[in-house]
Every structure is written in C-alpha cells, then in structure tokens.
Amino acid sequence: MNIYFAPMEGVTDAIFRRVHRRHFDGVDKYFMPFISPTKSMTFTRREQFDMSPEQNAGMPVVPQILCNSAASFNALAVLLRDMGYKELNLNLGCPSGTVTAKGKGSGLLRAPDKLRELLDGIFTQPVLPISIKTRIGYESVEEWPRLLALLRDYPMSELIIHPRTRQEFYNGMPHREACELIAFPFLYNGDIFSLSDYQALTEKYPRVSGVMLGRGLVANPALGRKLRGGAELTMEELRSFHDDLYTEYLHYWPESAVVGRMHLIMKYFCSCFEETGSVRRMLRKARSVAEYDEAVYRLFHECGLKKEPVFDVDILLGRDQRT
Ligand SMILES: Cc1cc2nc3c(=O)[nH]c(=O)nc-3n(C[C@H](O)[C@H](O)[C@H](O)COP(=O)(O)O)c2cc1C
Structure with a gap:
C-alpha cells in the first residue's frame, strides 16, 4: 500500500518535506503544493524555492501543476524534467474561488470540453508520467460517473481522488461511495486521520492501492509509519x-x-x-x-x-x- 504526503500550499513546503523525511519514515512520495505556470514561465519566489533541485535533493517528490493550458503544462513539464523530476501531477481539485474563476483546478470539472482539450494536449506526448488529483464534481456528486468516464480515456500513471465536490471545499464527510465506481487501482485522499480510518477504508474498498494524507499527517507526523504497523508518535x-x-x-x-x-x-x-x-x-x-x-x-x-x-x-x- 502506498502512502503519499498530500500537497498543502502554505504548509508542506520544501523545508517541511525535507525535515519530515529526516525524522519519519512511512511516506513513499511527497507531492509539492501547486505550481501555476504563466505564459512567460516566470515563477513566484515561493514556487522557485519549492521546486529548486537543491531544496529537493534525494527526496521522492512530485511537482504538481495547476493550469488549464496544455502548452503551459508541457513547457513546465520539460523544465521540471530537465531539473531531474521523474513524474508530475495535475491538480483538478483546488476549490479556491480565485483559481476556479480562471477555469483551473476544480474549475475544470465544470467545463468538460476544456478539460478534454487539456488532457488531449498533455497526454499526446508526455515527457514524464502524469498522475491526476481530482475532486468528484463541481456542483454535485452526480457528475462523478461522467467525469470518471472522461478521465478513463487518458493514460495517467495514477488517479488520486478526493471524494468531495468543489462546492463542499473540505466540509462534511467525503463521499466514499464514489470509490465503488472505480474499476482499477487508485489512490484515496480525504479525512484519513487514524489507523482505524485507514483500516475501515481499505477493508471496504479493496481497489484502493494507497492513501494520500494531508492534515492528519501534518498533525501527527508519524501517521504514515503508524499506518504501516509501526510505532505511535512519541x-x-x-x-x-x-x-x-x-x-x-x-x-x-x-x-x-x-x-x-x-x-x-x-x-x-x-x-x-x-x-x-x-x-x-x-x-x-x-x-x-x-x-x-x-x-x-x-x-x-x-x-x-x-x-x-x-x-x-x-x-x-x-x-x-x-x-
Ligand atoms: C492549507 C491547505 C493547502 C492545500 N494546498 C493544496 C495544493 O497545493 N494542491 C492540492 O492538490 N491540494 C491542496 N490541498 C488539499 C490537500 O492536498 C488534501 O486534498 C486535503 O487536505 C484533504 O486531505 P486530508 O483530509 O488528508 O487533509 C490543500 C489543503 C489545505 C488544508
């Protein structure tokens, strides 16, 4: 079972990830908070620091890209490959109003044609394996079957689902029943805060090949180890x-x-x-x-x-x- 550290903008930056790895085992991959490429490929200081190879040396880290243009995605993909990264992640989950208003993150989930255009453009000749992190809809969970059918058309390396809609942000319970529709191995993300949460999920949904942990792993940095049968935090x-x-x-x-x-x-x-x-x-x-x-x-x-x-x-x- 894979255990991944979720990207958390403003929390799991390069320093946090590096120090976490020095102190705790149990995490297979660390996902970077999103990088949002501009046409001119200029980056914020936060983004530059976070993706610099020096800050990520020896780390199993996956850069995450937030964008709605295949050209920008592909240009950044080349840059990241040349820096030494081995895989990329596409963000289809960010619920922030400033992001969705620009048709990015979960904003793409309400524009299936735009989403298809983006995916066609990034999966035609990808320079690195691409995984996708997605919510299950924009307005309603009823969008999930069609969204899943659309995503299935693309050769993503991994699918990571956060089973809430954009409108729900992080409120209420995740719609775990959305897992039932997925007929292939996938990664689950959302409200796994303890060993019992993890056991309940993996027993009920055997196609879960791993979990991505966010808030629970920041709160208890030994949670990854604990889920693997290791010791409690001291x-x-x-x-x-x-x-x-x-x-x-x-x-x-x-x-x-x-x-x-x-x-x-x-x-x-x-x-x-x-x-x-x-x-x-x-x-x-x-x-x-x-x-x-x-x-x-x-x-x-x-x-x-x-x-x-x-x-x-x-x-x-x-x-x-x-x-
Ligand atoms: C402060 C904060 C920042 C986040 N930043 C990102 C991000 O940059 N990219 C992303 O895909 N998800 C981001 N997320 C969502 C998390 O990756 C994760 O999906 C969410 O916290 C639910 O998982 P959890 O219940 O294990 O925390 C963020 C969440 C929080 C709370």
Whole structure:
C-alpha cells in the first residue's frame, strides 16, 4: 500500500518535506503544493524555492501543476524534467474561488470540453508520467460517473481522488461511495486521520492501492509509519521534529515569517496533546521568537501527548470549547 504526503500550499513546503523525511519514515512520495505556470514561465519566489533541485535533493517528490493550458503544462513539464523530476501531477481539485474563476483546478470539472482539450494536449506526448488529483464534481456528486468516464480515456500513471465536490471545499464527510465506481487501482485522499480510518477504508474498498494524507499527517507526523504497523508518535520525536523545522525556517526566513508559519503548524500539532487550552492561547498570541519559545516550552513540558493523536478540525479552526 502506498502512502503519499498530500500537497498543502502554505504548509508542506520544501523545508517541511525535507525535515519530515529526516525524522519519519512511512511516506513513499511527497507531492509539492501547486505550481501555476504563466505564459512567460516566470515563477513566484515561493514556487522557485519549492521546486529548486537543491531544496529537493534525494527526496521522492512530485511537482504538481495547476493550469488549464496544455502548452503551459508541457513547457513546465520539460523544465521540471530537465531539473531531474521523474513524474508530475495535475491538480483538478483546488476549490479556491480565485483559481476556479480562471477555469483551473476544480474549475475544470465544470467545463468538460476544456478539460478534454487539456488532457488531449498533455497526454499526446508526455515527457514524464502524469498522475491526476481530482475532486468528484463541481456542483454535485452526480457528475462523478461522467467525469470518471472522461478521465478513463487518458493514460495517467495514477488517479488520486478526493471524494468531495468543489462546492463542499473540505466540509462534511467525503463521499466514499464514489470509490465503488472505480474499476482499477487508485489512490484515496480525504479525512484519513487514524489507523482505524485507514483500516475501515481499505477493508471496504479493496481497489484502493494507497492513501494520500494531508492534515492528519501534518498533525501527527508519524501517521504514515503508524499506518504501516509501526510505532505511535512519541513526545521526544515530536519535539525533535519541531526544533529541527523551526531551526531550518529561522535559517531561511525572517523571524516574523517563521513565527507566523510555526503558529500555523502548531495548530495542527496541538491535536496531539491532551490539554492545551491556555498554552494554545499563548501560542496564538506569540508575536516574537521569545514569546513563541516560551509557549512551545510550556506545551512540551506541561501538556501530555494523547495516546493516539488524531487531527482535530475544531482545534485547527479555533472552535474548540476549551480555548
Ligand atoms: C492549507 C491547505 C493547502 C492545500 N494546498 C493544496 C495544493 O497545493 N494542491 C492540492 O492538490 N491540494 C491542496 N490541498 C488539499 C490537500 O492536498 C488534501 O486534498 C486535503 O487536505 C484533504 O486531505 P486530508 O483530509 O488528508 O487533509 C490543500 C489543503 C489545505 C488544508
């Protein structure tokens, strides 16, 4: 069974991926947050850093492309191949309004002709194997059978499904029954936060050849290992991963940016701890490295680790009653 790290823009950047791999095994591939090519092939600083071969040396990493033009996709594919990448992923899932308004990401799911044109153009003579990450529709789950039939016409290396529609963003339960329609091995993504989630999924849908983990793996960086029958996360491991990540960010970024990023990551990590109420408030209010360091010290010294850490969306969104 394959276990992949999902792309998460603003979270799983090159530094995060590299440090994660140094500390935890159990992940077969890391998917990069999307790169969105322009006609002139100019890239944001974030994109340049994230795809640079130096930052990804020795990593099993898959660049993800977000676009609706075969010419742009193919031009970027050549660039990425020349940088040494071995495969690519097409994003048909991004639900953001600014992306879908331009007919990209899940915006392509409501324009089957445009989607077919793009797929015809990228699969005619691909320079690298291409996998696809998709939602199951734009407006409604009823679009899935036709969308799946369309996708089946193309020789993608892997299909990764997130069984929600664009309109659902990340709300509600994933429509796992969409898996029943897929008659070939595929990768599943969505709300796998624990070993029992994983077992329930793979027992029910035997054609699942692997899972892509996002929020659950950020919250519990040992989740990949755990799903493979390995040990539970320990406090020492989490502390060591945190410290290494923090040190790397401080090496590359200004302090205020580091505190902002660590603040976000700690919201996920807080799912691993039993009681974090007042410490979480301290973390949230930390504006300087000194304030952040004090809050982190308290978190690791005063709060116990849960027996089985599970990602908690209420903690992430600040809806937890205890804060
Ligand atoms: C903050 C954030 C950023 C994301 N960025 C991307 C992205 O760049 N490309 C992509 O395909 N999906 C992106 N996603 C979606 C995730 O890859 C994944 O599909 C989603 O989190 C559901 O999986 P999970 O329940 O395991 O977290 C993002 C999700 C989040 C929460």
